[in-house]
Structure formats: structure tokens, C-alpha cells
Amino acid sequence: MYRILEKKVLAPDIYFMKLSAPRIARSAKPGQFLIVKADEEGERIPLTICDYNSKEGTVAIVFQAVGSSTNEMASYEEGESFSDVVGPLGNPSEFVGEDIDELKSQKFMFVAGGVGTAPIYPQVKWLHEHGINADVIIGTRTKKLLLFENEMRSVARNLYIATDDGSYGFNGLVTGLLEDLIKKGHHYDKVITIGPMIMMKFVSKLTKKYGIKTIASLNSIMVDGTGMCGACRVTVGNVTKFTCIDGPEFDAHLIDFDEAMRRQTMYKTEEGKKKIEDEERREGHKCRIGLDGDR
Amino acid sequence: MMDRMKRTPVREQDPKERIKNFNEVSFGYNEEEAVKEASRCLNCKKPMCVTNCPVSISIPKFIHCVKNRDFKEAARIIAESSALPAVCGRVCPQETQCEGKCVLGIKGEPIAIGKLERFVADWSREHDISFTDIKEKKNKKVAVIGSGPSGLTCAGDLAKMGYDVTIFEALHKAGGVLVYGIPEFRLPKDTVVKHEINNLKKLGVHIETDVLIGRTITVDQLLNEEGFDAVFIGSGAGLPKFMGIPGENLNGVFSANEFLTRSNLMKAYREDYSTPIKAGKITAVVGGGNVAMDAARTALRLGSTVHIVYRRSFEEIPARAEEVQHAKDEGVIFDILTNPVEIIGDEKGWVKGIKCVRMKLGEPDESGRKRPVKIEGSEFIMDVDTVIMALGTSPNPLIASTTKGLETNKRNCIVAEEETGLTSRNGIYAGGDAVTGSATVILAMGAGKKAAKAIDEYLSK
Numbered sequence: 001m002y003r004i005l006e007k008k009v010l011a012p013d014i015y016f017m018k019l020s021a022p023r024i025a026r027s028a029k030p031g032q033f034l035i036v037k038a039d040e041e042g043e044r045i046p047l048t049i050c051d052y053n054s055k056e057g058t059v060a061i062v063f064q065a066v067g068s069s070t071n072e073m074a075s076y077e078e079g080e081s082f083s084d085v086v087g088p089l090g091n092p093s094e095f096v097g098e099d100i101d102e103l104k105s106q107k108f109m110f111v112a113g114g115v116g117t118a119p120i121y122p123q124v125k126w127l128h129e130h131g132i133n134a135d136v137i138i139g140t141r142t143k144k145l146l147l148f149e150n151e152m153r154s155v156a157r158n159l160y161i162a163t164d165d166g167s168y169g170f171n172g173l174v175t176g177l178l179e180d181l182i183k184k185g186h187h188y189d190k191v192i193t194i195g196p197m198i199m200m201k202f203v204s205k206l207t208k209k210y211g212i213k214t215i216a217s218l219n220s221i222m223v224d225g226t227g228m229c230g231a232c233r234v235t236v237g238n239v240t241k242f243t244c245i246d247g248p249e250f251d252a253h254l255i256d257f258d259e260a261m262r263r264q265t266m267y268k269t270e271e272g273k274k275k276i277e278d279e280e281r282r283e284g285h286k287c288r289i290g291l292d293g294d295r
Numbered sequence: 296m297m298d299r300m301k302r303t304p305v306r307e308q309d310p311k312e313r314i315k316n317f318n319e320v321s322f323g324y325n326e327e328e329a330v331k332e333a334s335r336c337l338n339c340k341k342p343m344c345v346t347n348c349p350v351s352i353s354i355p356k357f358i359h360c361v362k363n364r365d366f367k368e369a370a371r372i373i374a375e376s377s378a379l380p381a382v383c384g385r386v387c388p389q390e391t392q393c394e395g396k397c398v399l400g401i402k403g404e405p406i407a408i409g410k411l412e413r414f415v416a417d418w419s420r421e422h423d424i425s426f427t428d429i430k431e432k433k434n435k436k437v438a439v440i441g442s443g444p445s446g447l448t449c450a451g452d453l454a455k456m457g458y459d460v461t462i463f464e465a466l467h468k469a470g471g472v473l474v475y476g477i478p479e480f481r482l483p484k485d486t487v488v489k490h491e492i493n494n495l496k497k498l499g500v501h502i503e504t505d506v507l508i509g510r511t512i513t514v515d516q517l518l519n520e521e522g523f524d525a526v527f528i529g530s531g532a533g534l535p536k537f538m539g540i541p542g543e544n545l546n547g548v549f550s551a552n553e554f555l556t557r558s559n560l561m562k563a564y565r566e567d568y569s570t571p572i573k574a575g576k577i578t579a580v581v582g583g584g585n586v587a588m589d590a591a592r593t594a595l596r597l598g599s600t601v602h603i604v605y606r607r608s609f610e611e612i613p614a615r616a617e618e619v620q621h622a623k624d625e626g627v628i629f630d631i632l633t634n635p636v637e638i639i640g641d642e643k644g645w646v647k648g649i650k651c652v653r654m655k656l657g658e659p660d661e662s663g664r665k666r667p668v669k670i671e672g673s674e675f676i677m678d679v680d681t682v683i684m685a686l687g688t689s690p691n692p693l694i695a696s697t698t699k700g701l702e703t704n705k706r707n708c709i710v711a712e713e714e715t716g717l718t719s720r721n722g723i724y725a726g727g728d729a730v731t732g733s734a735t736v737i738l739a740m741g742a743g744k745k746a747a748k749a750i751d752e753y754l755s756k
Contacts, residue, residue, distance in 0.1 A: 023511050032510075037467055041568045043561070044467070069569050084467040086505040223561065226465050226507055227691050228475075228533040229553035233544050240537065240544060245693070259544055262644040266546050267571040 001081035011145045013065045022057030024087045029096050030123040034087025035225045043069040046222050048119030062118035089225045090248045108134035109188040111174050111203050113195025117147045128155040139174035143167040175206050201257035208253050216252035218243045300403025303332035310624040317479045329414040333361035343396035349741040352376040370419035374426045378448045381487045384413025387737050388615045433457040435754050438523040440508045443471020444736045445727030446529035448743030454498035465507040475560040478589050509693035525722045525750045532688040532728035542638030547646035551590040551685035558593050574599040575680035579649050582685030588618040590683045591627045601627045606634040606654050606667045648676045688733045716746030
């Protein structure tokens, strides 16, 4: 059993939980994910690790309650326990294995959207702790949905906020803000993006135009998260990869985002599918705060 | 007077009824039927059945006990060689093993050895009989990776020898392929599988679920930081294969692993579980092994019309004869000598058909089976909305890639000595599908047994 040590509501329907999971906390690295199963009858829900502390033996997750399983998770209170938490799963971010001095000479830009903001945090934090600067853009629909602002400000060199309704920071989409910064002469060697699939697709399109290497972290459908089911198949550079064991981070310019988005709808109920379609129609390619409760 | 050449029939759920539920198809023998079937045994002086059993169960001896109604003694005899008789009685390919060599099979029907084994195992479970003699504690720790057939067997044997054994399982439930792969209607989870797991716990084996070795903790950490004296890797062959044909990533194409895991482990067929599953109106299952039959019969029970698409003929089909027969009885349509070349999608990216070619059999290939050859111009499209790929599995390279000096072959299988399971690393043993690639429960059990013996010898030095 994995005890919930802390629970916070970060924004409407968006929850933060700190879990006791010593084994995972000891091994976790930026970019990896875990799977939560609330109880015997629950689904296995993949979520990117948002923070970890090996001394405390804790890991943190952030999720949006959208479906029945994420709502079930959200109903758990501090002191209660999830029956299963397994991880860390997937590969750590590429930079974790790279030469620190080499990394110090690079300029990183993180582009996060919606609940994707939380999993950016351990990456920026890791870089910060290793003396490497990173800029961050957080996109959200409106100010009250903004997550992790203070945490991010403490580890990012520059933090930029974009809101769709202009209620805070840049008025518009993350792609608009990123292009603005590039045009103003900011140079970035690498962009890392986590958020709704459609946002990552358009970030990738933009950075391709400017020739900036881009990594996207995918939130594909999974069952086991260990390579067994193959539900998380994604086409990267015309080759089929498993998000769980080959990813979750891939070269964004090689990802077939349209296929990835289509595959995400596989188990959506008719109601859920309609919600996504409406959202996409309404917002064009706006970085919506994800309808995907999970990663 | 009974006809010695004829097998005592086993009662089964009616096909028309059973396709509407997930309850076990075969009811198994009752005492009378078991005794009757056992009395057909000739008690051969040189029993060929034993030589063809991967774990060499003293078959005529236990059958003789059944005949004399000494079921407890029969159970004891089986327990000398097999740790999971209730499982093996149900899932072993008996027709190519023990029963395949039964002398009665020459002129008539071989003894139903599998059914008798199952009877004895079920009887001893129902009568709460177990053989759990544990030798003196040895104060040595062994880690077993994976809780499938090889891991369970290895752990059980080591625990009986007095070792302190911990099984690490990546999933949330112990049992490996017995819980995620083989369906309820063939192997009941809450009675048979749970009982086997509980037996291990009674022997003092610790089971830690939710631990993915290679990610949560590495083999070297187990040895260096957690104080284990030896490690057995029985992590199975978990990675599903795909054909590499166009359209395989369309919505509605699943690996058999995904489909069966959703249904078996995650209980998608039950309303009280949240797991979603898609079984369309018409499903094509590609492949001819036991997993293909399991997926086909599961899809059938979820309300789909099902085709098995298999590129060779019935003669080469690798599934157990009983599974093929059950699938046929239940109404699965067999499209043999048929091979998919492309999966066709609709405008929204969902499967709407599968393009196949007809095949004929040519010269034998390296597997000894006749090679299927494409018949030119025979392309046709089968209208289906779901495709399940059941083409076999390969071992997950994770453990090997995170354990320095652990040798693997081209197929990602861990290299291990046949007789001992010893890998290229001292103190690390391996067996089952992780070594052989996807094979059978009984072979994995055999490997777990041999490794337990070798680990004992290694740690007794």
C-alpha cells in the first residue's frame, strides 16, 4: 500500500499528491513516470513523476480528475493509501546521462501546457541543481488554472507565462510566445515540451521551422507500462516504438502526432470523445489544459 | 465390461452456454470418473509417458493410487516432481507430451493423464492437503524475479530447502502469465492460481509486487545492497510481436497481450472493474498458438464474431488440440492457409478490414514444418473492425541491459546453462521464457526446478 502523505487542490479538478513510495523515490530520475492503481478494481493510470525525494522516500504526482478512474483517485484523502504504485518507468530524460559541462553551454527552453507543467518541474529542478540554466514557458487557459508557478520560478532562469484569455502574462498560446522570444533574438539549443498532444504537435511544428532540436514527452495509453501490452505504440521516424520502454521522450520532429492523437481516443467513451472534439474545435490549436487526466 | 480403448469423457459446459460466460469450460473428473479412467492404465514396465514429461512425474504410480482411491498418496507422488499440478493438468500440451507416448494411444485413446492430474490436484486443494515440509532454515536470501511458472517453482523449491526467498513481481498481482495471459475459462484465478500463490506464502516466500527489476531496483542492487546471495531471473517473454505490415497502428489493432491482460488481469469482462476493452463486431485474431485461441475465445465471450487467421494448416497449428477443438465448438471461424498483408482503416483511422492472401504449403522450413507460400493473385479483404495480433512474444531486454555482464543472444534471450540455469554472471540464474523465448508453462517449471537445485548447490559450497 502506498500512503498519501499530502494532498492539495492546485486548480479546479487538478490535484497534487505526495505519496510514500521509498523504492521509487530512490531510483526516480527526471522524465520518468509511474503507474497508480487506486484499488483492486481500478485502472492502471500512468502519470509523470512531478517530484521525488529519496531521503523522505516520497514521490509527487499531479493529475486532473476527468474520467471515472482519475475521479476515484481524487476522492482519496491524506492518510489513505493507493493499493499500487509502480515505477519509475520509462527512460530518464536524455540530459541526465550527458556531460554536465557540455550541458552548461546549452540553452534549454521548456514549454509546458496544462497538467504538463508539473512533470517539467523535476527536469528544470535537476538542471538547476547541476548549475544549468533553463527557461520555461507555461501555457494555460486562464490564470486560475496556472500550476507550479512559485516552484518553477525558484528553479527556472526565466519563467514566461502565456494565458489564452490574457488574464496573466502573454496573451495567447505558448507557440505565439515562443516565436515572439525567438524573434526577439533569444537563442535556444533545445526545446523540451510536455502537455496536451495537440500543443506538443504545434510546438514541434514551430521549432522545426527554426531548426531547434525538440523533445516531447508522450502520454500514450498504456496498461502495464513495462513493454507488455503495446497499447502505447507510436510512430517515430517511420518506426513503431513503445512509449513505455522506448520513451516516454522522443525527438518531437519525428513523432507522428496525428496518429498519436488518434490512438489516444481509442478507449474514450463517446461522451469523452465529443468533449475533446469540441475543445479542439473551440480552441483551434490552443494549448488547452489537458482533457487527458493522465499523462 | 468397460472398453479399455475408450477414454472416460470429461463433462464440459455446453458451448452455447459457455460463450456467454467466463466460467471454466471443463468441469474435470469426479471421483468415480477419475477411478474409472485410472483403471484403464496398463501400468507399463517402461512407462513412455514419464520420459515425455518435462518434469518426469511418476505417472503410472500416481494413476495407480487414483485407481485405488488413495488420492492423497497420488497427490504426494505428483508433488515430488511438480509444484503446480492444478495448473499443468489444465494447460500442458499433454497430447505431445505424456499422452502422446501412451501405449493405449496406438490402438485406442491414450489415458487422460492431464485430466487425472487435474483431478488429484483439485481434490487435494478441496481437502486442504499440502506438502509443505521445510528443511532447517539456511539463513541465506534468494531473490526470484517474476512470479510466473518458473519463478513460482524455483521459489517453492528453494523455500522448502530452507532458503529465505523473496519474489519480485512487476505487475500488481502475482502469477505472471497464469494471471495476465491464460483466461479464467481455462484456468480459474480465484481458486486454482490463488491457491498456488498462497501455498508459496505458507512456505514463507515473500512476494513483493509493483517492483520492476531494472527500473525500481537493479539485480546488482539486490546482490550488493539488499543482501541477496543469489538471484533467479524468471521474467518471462513479455514483449508482443507485430507483423510489420501497413495499418498495424490503426485504432482497433491490439496485441493479444493487451487484449488478454485487460480481460484477465484487469478483469475488463466484469462490470465491477473500471478497465475498458474493445471487442468489435467482427474480430480477426492472427496466429495459431494457445494465445491466439485464448484471445479468440475471449473476444467471442465479449460478443464478437471471431476469425482465426493462420498462415499454415490445421496440421501445423501449434495450439493444444483441446483448445482448437473448444474454439471450433464455440463457433470460432478458422481461416487457415491465410496470411494478412495489410490492415485497412476507415477515414477516422479505425480498422475496417484486413487484406489477406491465401497460402499453400511448400517444402519444410527450418522449424520442420511445411513452409507456407503465397498464392499469387489471391488477395481478398475480410471485413473486420478489430484485429488481435497473437504472433508470439520475446523477452524484455530491460534486466539484461541493466545488469553488467549478463549475456543475451540475438533474440534478447538470457544465455543460461541448460542443466543449471547459470548465466554468464556468478550467482545469477535464469530460466523459463526469459531464456527460451515463449514456450510452455511446464518447460518453465522444469527450468525453475533445475535452477533451484543449482542455486542450492552454489550456496551450499
